[in-house]
Amino acid sequence: MSQHVSSRISGFYKRCLEERLHAIQALGLLDEEALAHLASGGGLPTAVADRMCENVIATHALPLGLALNFRVNQRDVLVPMAVEEPSVIAAASNAARMVRRSGGFSGEADPPIMTAQVQLDDVPDAEAAAARLEAARASLLAAGDAAIPRMVARGGGCRDLEARVLSAELGVLVVHLYVEVGDAMGANLVDTVAEAVAPLVQRIAGGTLGLRILSNLTVRRLVRVTATVADDALGGADVASGIARASRFAELDPYRATTHNKGFMNGLDAAAVALGQDFRAIEAGAHAYAAIGGRYRPLSTWERIPGGLVGRAELPLAVGTVGGATEVHAGVRAALQLVGAKSARELAVVLASVGLASNLAALRALASEGIQRGHMRLHERKRALGGASTAGGEPAAPPSGEGKRFAAERAEAPLAVHQAGGGT
Missing domain, CATH: 3.30.70.420 (Hydroxymethylglutaryl-CoA reductase, class I/II, NAD/NADP-binding domain)
Structure with a gap:
């Protein structure tokens, strides 16, 4: 992405799909083929799918969204993410907005x-x-x-x-x-x-x-990223201290470290899928590296500094900007154009930054209102759109107790997305 293009697109979440595509088109990042692919809905032709793997009978789609607000090594970055889980993109965007106020993410990747x-x-x-x-x-x-x-x-x-x-x-x-x-x-x-x-x-x-x-334990192909975030961006010193204590918990306890790392990989995996990377190899290498000293540890840590926090992450990350799905999948080519990485090393730093942002968002939620409130509001938004239905096509009745708990929140769902950072 050129220096004059900003990853902050105000009100992006409020726009309809067509308006979002027009906004992306105006940035000048995509060629005509990529724009046509996204405008068509982004499907993968079955004839192409049949060449990508064996015994193909159809294709299986995931939502493709954009994480906004990312600034990585002084460059604004739009991050495509393919994921079925509500809150992942909104949370990463919100955390990137907080980090952006302190200059964004910094990182380096070893030679490939x-x-x-x-x-x-x-x-x-x-x-x-x-x-x-x-x-x-x-x-x-x-x-x-x-x-x-x-x-x-x-x-x-x-x-x-x-x-x-x-x-x-x-x-x-x-x-x-x-x-x-x-x-x-x-x-x-x-x-x-x-x-x-x-x-x-x-x-x-x-x-x-x-x-x-x-x-797949590529110990000579590591990536390291750091970020700082101010107390006031997080919601106060108490929240920042809670994040640091949660990070220390993960350092001391492998049971917690496992879920801590899952939160880190939530964002990284979603971006890796959108960008046609081997997310299975990435996951295997990351978790093996977390345990390489004989004890399973967090891939990222957050420590208190005067007025805020500093986050650090290190992990093996083998990614590519050529070969693989980039050769045949129009959606992957469009995603690579959006992220604008000029090399595999640059792409690795972006992906690790998304992981660190996702980790920060999860820890902030845990240290403040708890993980469920905003997360389940977004789940209910998906249900309200008709995601849950009976075999006869009627809306499915919510499990016992859920209807009352979420009924009042249905009207709040768009606000929840906004507050979580989904495009602001």
């Missing part, structure tokens, strides 16, 4: 280094074999590069090697090859490297060849 693994079993003297493999580093990296010449021509390729003895007694050894994959997510590239190098690894080390595949 993926990890290829080659497994060996029954290796005689595994420690000595590991030493031989380390000594053969140059030839092994060259063999890996030879398998991916086009990536090497674009400036990528194999960068490092590590031999790890997992069990000297059983002779289990694994070789890691670290491969720079440019703006791709890189799974296919590193799988190619692993398979190409495996025979040479076996000749050097001996033993029985096992798996040859990437690892």
